[in-house]
Amino acid sequence: MKLFDVFPLFDLNIVKGKGCYVYDDKGNEYLDLYGGHAVISVGHTHPYYVEKVTDQLNKIGFYSNSVINKLQQELAQKLGEQCGYPDYFLFLINSGAEANENAIKLASFHNGRKKVLAFKKAFHGRTSVTVATTDIPSYSAPVNENPNITFAPFNDIEFIKKKLATKEYCSVIIEGIQGVAGIQIPDDEFLKQLREVCTQTGTILILDEIQSGYGRSGKFFAHQYAGITADIITVAKGIGNGFPMAGVLINPMFKAVYGQLGTTFGGNHLACAAAIAVLDIMKQEKLIDNAYNIGQFLLEELKKIPQIKEVRGRGLMIGIEFDQPIKEKRSKLLFEEKVFTGATGTTVFRLLPPLCLTKEEAQIFLDRFKKIV
Numbered sequence: 001m002k003l004f005d006v007f008p009l010f011d012l013n014i015v016k017g018k019g020c021y022v023y024d025d026k027g028n029e030y031l032d033l034y035g036g037h038a039v040i041s042v043g044h045t046h047p048y049y050v051e052k053v054t055d056q057l058n059k060i061g062f063y064s065n066s067v068i069n070k071l072q073q074e075l076a077q078k079l080g081e082q083c084g085y086p087d088y089f090l091f092l093i094n095s096g097a098e099a100n101e102n103a104i105k106l107a108s109f110h111n112g113r114k115k116v117l118a119f120k121k122a123f124h125g126r127t128s129v130t131v132a133t134t135d136i137p138s139y140s141a142p143v144n145e146n147p148n149i150t151f152a153p154f155n156d157i158e159f160i161k162k163k164l165a166t167k168e169y170c171s172v173i174i175e176g177i178q179g180v181a182g183i184q185i186p187d188d189e190f191l192k193q194l195r196e197v198c199t200q201t202g203t204i205l206i207l208d209e210i211q212s213g214y215g216r217s218g219k220f221f222a223h224q225y226a227g228i229t230a231d232i233i234t235v236a237k238g239i240g241n242g243f244p245m246a247g248v249l250i251n252p253m254f255k256a257v258y259g260q261l262g263t264t265f266g267g268n269h270l271a272c273a274a275a276i277a278v279l280d281i282m283k284q285e286k287l288i289d290n291a292y293n294i295g296q297f298l299l300e301e302l303k304k305i306p307q308i309k310e311v312r313g314r315g316l317m318i319g320i321e322f323d324q325p326i327k328e329k330r331s332k333l334l335f336e337e338k339v340f341t342g343a344t345g346t347t348v349f350r351l352l353p354p355l356c357l358t359k360e361e362a363q364i365f366l367d368r369f370k371k372i373v
């Protein structure tokens with residue numbers, strides 16, 4: 001059997017990782033400014049994380065959601081405290097798409113409405129409703145066509161007011177910072193007004209913090225820069241530092257009904273052990289402050305590079321836009337300078353490093369980056 005060829009691959013076999021570095025099977029060391037696509041939050045093979053996951057595996061890796069799982073309760077408690085939503089409920093699943101799928105479903109169960117308002121250039125996943133709320137037509141199959149989705153221009157509150165006034169929309173879903181769109185930050189004032197109009201019209205505000213959340217922006221959630229609260233928040237990527245896991249954070253106004261949501265693997269013992277370890281490390285090592293500080297340093301230094309058209313971002317979620325395609329530059333950076341980065345579209349580098357990136361490592365990145373621009 002061969003692998004289904006849907007990913008354009010770099011000719012590299014990564015076999016090892018430590019902190020902000022990864023290593024290929026030939027022993028080459030790469031600085032990881034990509035974090036495996038924003039997934040590595042506390043660093044590769046962090047010793048505390050490895051110990052906690054290994055310990056748990058030696059006890060029990062999995063049992064079903066038909067019994068009490070104290071690890072889920074511990075995770076919910078710690079997450080609530082650290083993220084600033086201590087009174088919210090937590091529902092655990094396995095991937096970002098699943099989190100958004102459940103969030104939209106929950107909103108629709110709650111107010112009985114069918115329509116969803118999403119944003120131009122949004123990415124929310126590849127399952128049925130999430131791919132319909134993703135503004136990338138080539139990702140949708142005919143079966144995913146959904147007449148209930150409206151795409152609003154980013155930051156356009158007047159358009160949204162008109163749509164939500166119909167009271168046909170169950171929810172608005174918006175990324176804390178648009179990632180796939182090339183690091184686009186919603187205006188704080190726009191988010192405040194969006195919050196208001198959602199409240200006025202009984203529309204559920206869903207914040208997709210799958211990429212921008214879990215400390216990446218320099219706050220636990222990117223939307224906290226605007227001083228607003230969301231009705232539902234979705235998280236994934238960094239939550240398990242590579243262990244597949246996701247969560248839906250749910251306002252206490254939602255009623256839990258047996259059978260409405262469910263999952264086989266979600267919130268299993270091993271995943272919870274990984275997620276608890278991540279929160280412990282984030283707290284212990286003050287990784288959110290680190291993301292903010294190193295992010296500021298990178299943003300300031302990158303803005304000094306004249307070849308760059310624009311630098312956007314918050315914390316360690318940074319987009320670097322050029323006038324021309326970056327394919328060759330990115331390839332040079334990887335194969336000659338040994339630095340992993342992400343990309344979006346043809347002209348934007350995306351930096352999504354582990355949140356433990358040090359100033360020295362950030363400087364190494366800058367030195368190598370300057371060589372290829």
Ligand SMILES: Cc1ncc(COP(=O)(O)O)c(C=O)c1O
Binds near residue numbers: 208237
């Ligand atoms: C903002 C956002 N939402 C949802 C997803 C989907 O997550 P997953 O690939 O875990 O399903 C992603 C993944 O890149 C994302 O960046």
